[in-house]
Amino acid sequence: MPMDALITAAVETACNQLLARDTSAAERQKKLIGKTLRLDVRELKPLWFIFSSGRVDVLARYEGEADAGLSLSLSALGLLRDPSALTRYIREERLDIEGDPQLVQAFGSLFGELAIDWEEQLSRYTGDVLAHTLFAGARKARSLLGLELRRSRTQLAEYLTEELRLAPGPLEVASFGDDVEALASRLKATELRLARLEAKVA
Incomplete structure (x- = not known):
């Protein structure tokens, strides 16, 4: 279906673009070369990831047998950032694995350990000065937001305990x-x- 082709093309392009921007990705990808992994996100249709040297192909249909399969909910995708905890996540029934668990761990490491210098990437289009200024501003805004959130939590706790006497x-x-x-x-x-x-x- 056209929609399936659109989704797989978008995922494939995003994956390859991200991996191309991480200089250490090729080393992590070695364990996956020649392998196929099925990703079954429960709210969506399954996708097959086929790994070759320096590239990932993403398909909506695959006739062969995948070397490993990973099933999880959309909200649990972030768990892949910590592949060392996969065994615990399986025990907690937050995800299911079929086939070779080491391939699933390698898949999690490949994308979960991406180290991309986004400031350097942006500087290619804007120049070093503007890129540095934008990222410095973003870091300052994030710091201020975190400080404000912590202050708000403290004020709410004081309001509940001192004013409303709810806690x-x-x-x-x-x-x-x-x-x-x-x-x-x-x-x-x-x-x-x-x-x-x-x-x-x-």
């Missing part, structure tokens, strides 16, 4: 713990007295 503060939690311990001690003492009284009555 207990640290001192209240500690005091409540002391009260619970004191109550437990009194209950134990009462149980002992009752036991002694029962023994006397008996």
Whole structure:
């Protein structure tokens, strides 16, 4: 179908463009040369990745048998950034693997460990000065956004505990713990007295 061809072409182009911009990708790709991996994203149609030297071909249909298969949800794609944790993700049923798990790990490493100098890539079109200025501004904006998010979380926590009293503060939690311990001690003492009284009555 035309839509399948459009999707596979877009994925294939994106993969090859990314790998071409990472000077260390060729070394990681060696383990995959001559292999085929089926990626089954549960919300989409499956895709087959066929690896050759310096290139990845992506197909919507494949008549042969894949060397490995990976099935996961769209939201779990980010898990591939940490291929060393694949075994844990399988135990947690966040993804399924068929065939050679080392190929799946190599696939995760190939794209999860991309090291692209985006500032250098941009400088080819804008020049070094403008690229550096843009990335410096982006880094500063990200830092300020992170600071603002942390400040907002702190203010929200203070508002809930101090103003609305919806959440207990640290001192209240500690005091409540002391009260619970004191109550437990009194209950134990009462149980002992009752036991002694029962023994006397008996």
